[in-house]
Amino acid sequence: MALIRHGLPAREDFAAVGSEDALPEGAVIVPFARYRAEREALLARNAPLGVRIEPGERVEELSDDLPRLAVIALAFPQFKDGRAFSSARLLRERLGYKGEIRAVGNVLRDQIFFMSRVGFTAFEVEKDKDAAAFAETMAEFSQVYQPSSDRRPTVLALRQGARMAAE
Amino acid sequence: MYRYDEFDRTLVKERVAQFRGQVARRVAGELTEDEFRPLRLMNGLYLQLHAYMLRVAVPYGTLSSRQMRMLAHIARTYDKGYGHFTTRQNIQYNWPRLGEVPDILDDLASVEMHAIQTSGNCIRNVTSDQYAGAIAEEIEDPRPWAELIRQWSTFHPEFSYLPRKFKIAVTGSPHDRAAVKVHDIGLDLVKSEAGEIGFRVHVGGGQGRTPMIAMTIREFLPKAELLAYLEAVMRTYNRLGRRDNLFKARIKILVHETGQEKFRAMVDEEYALMQGESPIEVPPEEVARIVAYFAPPAFERLPDADPATDRLAAEDRDFAAWLRRNVKAHRAPGYAIVDISLKPIGGVPGDATADQMDLVADLAETLSFDELRVTHEQNLVLPHVRKRDLPELWRRLKAAGLATPNMGLASDIIACPGLDYCNLANARSIPIAQKLSERLADQALQEDLGELKIKISGCINACGHHHVGHIGILGVDRKGTEYYQISLGGSADENTSLGEILGPSFTEDDAVEVVDKILGLYRELRENGESFLQCYRRVGARPFKERIYGAH
Numbered sequence: 076m077a078l079i080r081h082g083l084p085a086r087e088d089f090a091a092v093g094s095e096d097a098l099p100e101g102a103v104i105v106p107f108a109r110y111r112a113e114r115e116a117l118l119a120r121n122a123p124l125g126v127r128i129e130p131g132e133r134v135e136e137l138s139d140d141l142p143r144l145a146v147i148a149l150a151f152p153q154f155k156d157g158r159a160f161s162s163a164r165l166l167r168e169r170l171g172y173k174g175e176i177r178a179v180g181n182v183l184r185d186q187i188f189f190m191s192r193v194g195f196t197a198f199e200v201e202k203d204k205d206a207a208a209f210a211e212t213m214a215e216f217s218q219v220y221q222p223s224s225d226r227r228p229t230v231l232a233l234r235q236g237a238r239m240a241a242e
Numbered sequence: 243m244y245r246y247d248e249f250d251r252t253l254v255k256e257r258v259a260q261f262r263g264q265v266a267r268r269v270a271g272e273l274t275e276d277e278f279r280p281l282r283l284m285n286g287l288y289l290q291l292h293a294y295m296l297r298v299a300v301p302y303g304t305l306s307s308r309q310m311r312m313l314a315h316i317a318r319t320y321d322k323g324y325g326h327f328t329t330r331q332n333i334q335y336n337w338p339r340l341g342e343v344p345d346i347l348d349d350l351a352s353v354e355m356h357a358i359q360t361s362g363n364c365i366r367n368v369t370s371d372q373y374a375g376a377i378a379e380e381i382e383d384p385r386p387w388a389e390l391i392r393q394w395s396t397f398h399p400e401f402s403y404l405p406r407k408f409k410i411a412v413t414g415s416p417h418d419r420a421a422v423k424v425h426d427i428g429l430d431l432v433k434s435e436a437g438e439i440g441f442r443v444h445v446g447g448g449q450g451r452t453p454m455i456a457m458t459i460r461e462f463l464p465k466a467e468l469l470a471y472l473e474a475v476m477r478t479y480n481r482l483g484r485r486d487n488l489f490k491a492r493i494k495i496l497v498h499e500t501g502q503e504k505f506r507a508m509v510d511e512e513y514a515l516m517q518g519e520s521p522i523e524v525p526p527e528e529v530a531r532i533v534a535y536f537a538p539p540a541f542e543r544l545p546d547a548d549p550a551t552d553r554l555a556a557e558d559r560d561f562a563a564w565l566r567r568n569v570k571a572h573r574a575p576g577y578a579i580v581d582i583s584l585k586p587i588g589g590v591p592g593d594a595t596a597d598q599m600d601l602v603a604d605l606a607e608t609l610s611f612d613e614l615r616v617t618h619e620q621n622l623v624l625p626h627v628r629k630r631d632l633p634e635l636w637r638r639l640k641a642a643g644l645a646t647p648n649m650g651l652a653s654d655i656i657a658c659p660g661l662d663y664c665n666l667a668n669a670r671s672i673p674i675a676q677k678l679s680e681r682l683a684d685q686a687l688q689e690d691l692g693e694l695k696i697k698i699s700g701c702i703n704a705c706g707h708h709h710v711g712h713i714g715i716l717g718v719d720r721k722g723t724e725y726y727q728i729s730l731g732g733s734a735d736e737n738t739s740l741g742e743i744l745g746p747s748f749t750e751d752d753a754v755e756v757v758d759k760i761l762g763l764y765r766e767l768r769e770n771g772e773s774f775l776q777c778y779r780r781v782g783a784r785p786f787k788e789r790i791y792g793a794h
Binding site for chain 1: 253393398400401403480519520524531
């Protein structure tokens with residue numbers, strides 16, 4: 076497994092903690108259910124905090140706490156479960172989350188481009204080879220048709236720009 | 243017709259390069275078949291019973307002659323000399339080799355075509371009315387909107403891993419030839435009382451294992467809001483559609499389990515919340531740019547009737563039958579819409595040889611402003627033909643076996659590829675289609691039976707649309723033997739209905755006899771020139787059940 080953050084290989088600096096595990100020192104990512112149960116204590120710790128959201132869980136329920144969370148890890152139990160694509164866009168566009176959105180679980184090379192478009196900034200990829208191909212996979216498409224969280228100018232906007240320049 | 247600009251062209255080329263890399267990784271063993279499957283499916287490549295099958299998109303069923311020639315070239319070069327037009331206005335090649343698929347995609351890209359999203363749990367190729375832009379009754383040409391949807395849905399980052407496949411159809415005519423109410427989203431262009439044109443939005447239709455008719459969730463959606471509203475529907479579905487059970491994952495299940503009013507409210511709430519987020523409004527200049535590509539061709543000012551054509555019709559019964567069945571009224575005087583039947587008697591519905599494709603391309607180029615259409619009923623259309631050219635066109639089509647005068651008649655049968663090709667099938671569809679076609683071949687008989695839609699699927703997935711056939715035939719497997727279940731009374735037009743199962747299933751030969759008996763009874767029961775469907779709707783299933791099963 077390899078972590079990529081903002082396009083570059085990164086060292087893991089968060090401990091992924093399960094629902095029953097003892098909390099280690101330092102930065103942790105905890106399941107959403109545990110966060111709900113131990114919210115006060117977790118926020119009182121003097122270390123960066125992340126929450127792991129499963130596909131069926133609603134990111135809206137975290138909206139008030141978002142400024143205090145360093146990482147939202149959106150889980151892909153299977154790569155074909157695409158609910159987290161909507162969760163990421165909601166975090167960025169509706170809830171204004173500015174921190175790290177991390178893809179965790181069954182994260183494969185060929186999903187990364189779409190993930191980055193909807194607001195993911197970090198990826199825990201299963202295969203080291205996929206991490207090495209990150210730059211390549213991000214360069215496969217030079218144009219996009221839809222507006223999304225990445226704020227890339229769309230083909231429609233580029234056409235409009237060209238029309239205005241021609242006038 | 244729409245033409246790619248540099249952006250469209252770049253994206254399609256980049257997709258080919260990406261897929262070439264994915265194939266190379268598969269061949270090198272870096273990807274397992276499990277990992278490769280969703281990647282190839284997203285590009286229309288299936289693994290079938292005997293070989294790979296490549297499904298090529300024909301967006302909203304529109305083709306130029308150059309594109310049709312390329313489809314012929316691909317059939318000849320990479321396949322066995324033919325292709326199969328499908329019930330979603332696409333074309334399938336049944337024998338490509340994996341290593342050559344990227345080359346096929348390169349060839350397609352050179353004529354502004356692709357196989358993007360013709361499979362997979364994503365938004366599929368958008369379909370439309372095959373007579374768009376040509377038929378007199380049209381409120382507005384739906385193709386510019388279909389093209390806008392094509393672009394918006396291509397590589398949509400949020401909606402490429404949906405619970406299940408997603409099909410959108412658009413029509414601009416009161417008479418629905420696009421079967422919009424059996425699509426995940428169906429869009430009708432409608433005119434409001436104030437004279438403004440917008441969309442009526444239907445959601446949650448579908449066929450397959452659990453056929454359902456779509457519910458109308460918006461009576462009038464201003465055109466400018468189309469993509470934003472579609473995003474609200476898609477997001478609602480992506481988040482809430484069932485992922486625990488493959489058979490309950492389509493949006494129809496979500497819509498029908500939630501209920502029309504509640505689902506509408508959920509979409510409206512999402513739509514309201516979306517305002518002010520990523521702006522998805524399409525600039526009017528962009529709409530105008532796309533609409534301009536679909537401007538009517540430069541029709542000549544012609545008298546509506548052509549004496550030479552009328553003379554030949556009076557002299558030649560075959561030509562007259564072809565005019566009656568395969569030629570439709572055009573919006574421009576002196577012009578006609580011509581259906582090209584891919585249903586020769588005893589043939590394979592929807593198949594065309596490379597030579598036939600080349601001929602049709604020549605005819606489109608010289609006689610129909612370079613335009614062709616593919617229909618969801620597996621035929622082709624020349625949308626804009628001068629009436630004075632009809633005799634010549636007919637002779638040339640006839641010589642190539644493409645002038646069977648059976649559009650809308652008993653032998654104009656829809657059939658999926660079935661167990662001859664498809665690894666989902668339980669039974670073969672093609673042989674029973676061929677036998678029925680031969681049994682019902684007589685032109686006088688067919689014309690006497692009138693409008694009749696027989697639709698055959700080789701399995702419950704219903705690619706052959708049997709649920710909406712006036713007579714639907716579903717292939718089932720009973721202990722290793724192919725049986726056929728018959729349903730009656732389905733329809734896919736603006737009065738959509740689902741067929742009712744007649745009773746226990748039959749062997750292939752018996753099923754042909756049963757269809758014959760059903761049609762015999764219809765001829766006894768009909769009143770005042772009723773069509774089969776009208777008659778069935780009046781008398782119900784009972785007399786048919788009694789005739790078929792009473793004797794047993």
